[in-house]
Amino acid sequence: MSDNILSPQALPFLRHIERCNQARLPGERTPLFYQGRQIGWIAPEIAPALTLKGLRTGTSFILQDASILESLGHELALSGLYTSHNELFDVRDDEDNVIGQIDRGAIPLFGLPAEGIHLNGLVNTPDGLKIWIARRSASKRLDPCKLDHIVAGGMSAGLTATETLIKEAHEEAGIPEAIAQKAVPVARIQYALERAEGLRRDILHCFDLYLPNNFVPVAEDGEVESFHLESLSDIFCRVRDTNDFKFNVNLVLIDLFIRQNFFSVTDSIILAKALRGHRS
Structure with a gap:
């Protein structure tokens, strides 16, 4: 087998990575610049409203003052162009400096990067390594009833990845802070895809946390329908054979499978390169 070709056993996993990187830019989007650097891609749905605000210059939109993003997002929601999440996210430049905030629901329309955390909740058992899996509530706005990590969530304005992890661990699964603090950062995954929301x-900050054998997660905030402790081997087959998991969860699990030596060395190198090779 060529060093650049996945084996038939590993090839099905590549579809998840490709699915999350299907955005072809610019498409119908217009670049958004701040201080001479591009920070986003404006969707055609909101382009007329931003043009009326005087932000359009030729073939681009120029943001002179990033502090207006919050009010812009609010006005667009009031105009019915999207449904507000009533949760602000930080907007950063390419040097990771916070330049403003905007409602979470507006981020895909502005084509801005959004950051979040994903936690692999692992348990060492006599029967081998297992992982806690959540089923998303039917009331979730995005991807209802899909399988998910025990803890996953977006980074609200002002929070770091670790602070978000501790907050979400308590809210989503009842994990005490003393346990959540033991989570280890293991990966940073990026992708760009078009979805119904934009x-x-x-940018996913991924963590591993080995939980006590007697720990049972509790859905504290109503966002999870149920939790199940599953063999990592069974989850490997489920990711390979189905689309049961929320789209981005598959990427974090593939990274976990690589680190747990579920693939051959050659397949691991190719899949790792695919995961890390995409920049949003």
Whole structure:
């Protein structure tokens, strides 16, 4: 087998990575610049409203003052162009400096990067390594009833990845802070895809946490329908054979499978390169 070709056993996993990186830019989007650097891609749905605000210059939109993003997002929601999440996210430049905030629901329309955390909740058992899996509530706005990590969530304005992890661990699964603090950062995954809500340019901060054998998660905030402790081997087959998991969860699990040596060395190198090779 060529060093650049996945084996038939690993090839099905590649579809998840490709699915999360199907955005072809610019498409119908217009670049958004701040201080001479591009920070986003404006969707055609909101382009007329931003043009009326005087932000359009030729073939681009220029943001002179990033502090207006919050009010812009609010006005667009009032105009019915999207449904507000009533949760602000930080907007950062390419040097990771916070330049403003905007409602979470507006981020895909502006084509801005959004950051979040995903936690692999692992348990060492006599029967091998297992992982806690959540089923998303039927009331979730995005991807209802899909399978998910025990803890996953977006980074609200002002929070770091670790602070978000501790907050979400308590809210989503009842994990005490003393346990959540033991989580280890293991990966940073980026992708860009078009979805119904707009352009998703997400940055996932991924963590591993080995939980006590007697720990049972509790859905504290109503966002999870149920939790199940599953063999990692069974989850490997489920990711390979189905689309049961929320789209981005598959990427974090593939990274976990690589680190747990579920693939051959060659397949691991190719899949790792695919995961890390995409920039949003």
